Amino acid sequence: MRYSLLIFLLALFESCDNSSGSTRPEFTLPEGYSTERVTRVLLSEDLEEISGIAWHENELLAIEDESSIIYRTDPETGKILKKKKFEKNRDIEDILVRNDTAWVLRSNGNLYRVVDFREKDSHTVIFDFPIAESRDLEAIVADIDEPFIWVFCKVCEWDEDPSRSSFFKFDLGTMKFDSLPAGKIEKSQLKGLLANSALDKLKIQPSAAAVHPLTQEYYLISSTGKWLMTLDKALKPKTIHLLHPSLFKQPEGITFSPDGTLYISNEARDGRANLLIFNYQP
Template sequence: MILNFKILLLILTIFNGCKFNNQTKNETTESSISPDYQLDHPDTVWQLPAELREISGLAIFNETTIAAVQDEDARIYLIDKSSGKVLSKHDFGGKGDYEGITMVDSTAWVLKSNGNLYRVENFRKPHPVVTRYKTPLTSANNAEGLAYDPQTHSLLIACKGKPNLEKGEKYKGFKAIYSFDLDELSLSTTPAYLIDLSVIEAFRASGAVREFYIKATKKSGLISDALFFEPSGIAIHPHNNHLYVISHTAKLLLMMSREGDIADIKKLPPKLFNQPEGICFANDGTMYISNEGGKGLASILRFKPR
């Protein structure tokens, strides 16, 4: 019986892979009202200096500037939105694996992969005020994505690794997004959102085929390597309020509703997206995605909504 499941899953995975790569403009999805981005044709590509080869998180600082971090030094970079040039650098601590950044008013929040959060006040001044918050997340969770949610006045933390806080496999087959309450200054003990990997696998199927595919994937425990989704960045779209989650391992951009339903999934062209790590949106809907450089230079890609 398991063998039959594997054969069917292989066929459906091939089918879904073809659908990902051959989506037509006439195809109707749940996110048809969402802004459309031509992910294979960025409006601008900015090559970044060598010191930003390990760029990770991105955030909008103000109308003209993007804030960024890289995963080796406690340093915030301010980057011009019109030219991609680094305007200034601001240190706030020692070395570490810094993965995400977001802004709450003029205060920067920075995420470490072990789940620690750093509130950096007055970071453009010579002596910023830095407060560390240790959360129940650990290196096993591998926290990578960080976004401010004004709707709940909280920080959303997307985990690349283990989805649960405690031992065991409570959320096996899912990736977790946790919420850090900025009033209580504490992390939720259960995920605010769960990304069902089997739904990602089955997304391009429809009706009864999709339902069977989800059940078959869960029963067999199979998730194809080609579509294995590990969140590396998260942002909230200013117009439709959807969560946008990127994965550098799967080269996918996922859109999720506030109810936790996957609205759409887009393939990120590998030629443009070497290692997508950070994502943010300007108020007009313009999307920015950062790429680690690998053996070359890092980059930021800008996409205006169509």
């Protein structure tokens, strides 16, 4: 279902609002994507709390934050093809795939390694997060060049306030977390990328992460404040984009197909959970 009517109404609303002299934020997407080229797919009730997605072998893997199940879905229809229970019910937040192994993030920072997740006899190993302080981590992504996984804080006690998000390295060679943050994404790094009026209100609280397969950039998305950020290989911000809340009601998952098609999942909020699909046209 195309969003042409919604885009027209949004444009009309913003035009009328601007004519009254008020200032509204500018809603954009990274280069190559447009809200005029979006398809929306409604998801089943099983995925009302969808919290992470990942592309794998022409399927879209999905998780939701109330049951430890990997859902294999059809990326065009959202239909659930198969389910895989990998752990007792936990607060599950993000997922990525390397070969036939799924890596799933729990909100406390623990990583679940689900080996052969497509098979009946899969095997799950848990790697505990190294810090016991109050924390909520919701985004993971594989390093572009090295055998690492990066894990991002949404709200962690040691970050002190929403102006920063620390991230940690999990080494796939040693299968261990570093005990200290590898770095931070801070609001101060975004000066010049966003108007000061919008930057002042921004909270650095990422919900999900992915790697663009063609540009080799990291993408971070946040449901808090509705923004999408691109970062270089050193995890330094390049661009940041405010997302229109009418389209991105609660964006909690992000991934790409090999041709650069962008998928963003929204949890159900006053309606049905959905998948937004953006074709890549650089």
